[in-house]
Amino acid sequence: MALRGAAQRRQALRQMEGELGQLYQGWSHTLTQALAHLEAYIDFSEDDNVEEEVLSRVASTVRALEQQIRAHLRDGRRGELLRGGVRAVIAGPPNAGKSSLLNLLCRRPAAIVSPVAGTTRDVLEVPLDIGGYPLVLSDTAGLRAATEPVEREGVARARQRLCQADLVLAVLDVTSVSPTPLALGAALDALEPPPGTPCVLVLNKADLLGGQGVSPSATCAQGHPATLLSCKTGEGLEALLELLAKQLEQLCGDPLLGSPSLTQSRHSRHLGACVAALARFNRGDNGDLAVAAEQLRVARRELGRITGHVGTEDILDVIFRDFCVGK
Structure with a gap:
């Protein structure tokens, strides 16, 4: 359907300003940082370079991220309808x-x-x-x-x-x-x-x-x-x-109020797969940190299919920036 309504035009203008992309990029950055901190703990905690509090911070971050994406998906039909x-x-x-x-x-x-x-x-x-x-x-x-x-x-x-x-x-x-x-x-x-x-x-x-x-x-x-x-x-x-x-x-809804709406069914599929991986991480069924890290990688890959590829070097950059390792 061609754009014809004022509400559609407001939504299109908001998306042209990049708000939806900025939202997804922010989630990708948060997830990248959480995964980097978890991998730093797995690889370097025995050298006392990474504190145990890192795990609780990662868990808190991932719980909050799962809630944010779930809320976005619940509201997603509004953007698709518009x-x-x-x-x-x-x-x-x-x-x-x-x-x-x-x-x-x-x-x-x-x-x-x-x-x-x-x-x-x-x-x-x-x-x-x-x-x-x-x-x-x-x-x-x-x-x-x-x-x-x-x-x-x-x-x-x-x-x-x-x-x-x-x-x-x-x-x-x-x-x-x-x-x-x-x-x-x-x-x-x-x-x-x-x-x-x-x-x-x-x-x-x-x-x-x-x-x-x-x-x-x-x-x-x-x-x-x-x-x-x-x-x-x-x-x-x-x-x-x-x-x-x-x-x-x-x-x-009003496309000018609240967080930007989800408009693409493809995005909805990838975000659904992302939030499912985050949920598996948060359940922590077997307590294996390597398995937990893999769930974050899956979630990150799904987000990457929307935002663009995020390479391994981004993980390493966060580890070297936030911890005293490799120095």
Whole structure:
């Protein structure tokens, strides 16, 4: 996806300033120093040139480093979502107004709208910018027990896309469901959204309520917000856009606040392998210092695949600088 949102541009500018690289280089330097001190202890402690306190300092440093990288990985999805776009899936029963919602949000007739149930068969994707955040919006087939083979395949694809969603827009016909938390919760359960995935309930066809509207702020289901909308008249669109912007901000965060976000899945893999090696070091299963040092080497190699190669000479430089050996 091309850069299109203000939040994406802020993230790109921050990365151009090198903050993410500086963070990883700092971790690499810390790890190099910890490994050098451990190897100095292994090789020179018998000559009384290296104090035993070195081991406790190394252990403390590695524990702190593991915690920092774990925290970075936990927050890493924010950077990836901001870079590639939040995958939002429009889901709901047939004729609830899913395709109409897609057309309303993208302001063009991207999807075919028909009163005939089961018109949408395949998944239709449209990239959008909502409140400065990138969104990849997918319209899907109505969720029901289909019998016709093509529609059945469409429902299967809708279910598959729903499982991959970062955000679900659950569209319901407000005239067919009571806008109470209990009833909305039951309707949401029937759609089977992925556990833990944020949802926004869009109560469509508000124009058919005959003036007997329900306050959007008073409706929610299982902690998920709900809002009234009429895709026919556009009433409630601004409230929906504000709600979506808040959801996207929670998912992506502010790229200018906190530590820089992780944006590359490749970096995530190497950092995951790095933190796994640090965890093995911190467990100290057999107390063998040579094995512990090897875990730090593994962790350092994984970081090096992101920052660039760090040679053996860097280890030696630290040993000669910090200890009275080789002099």
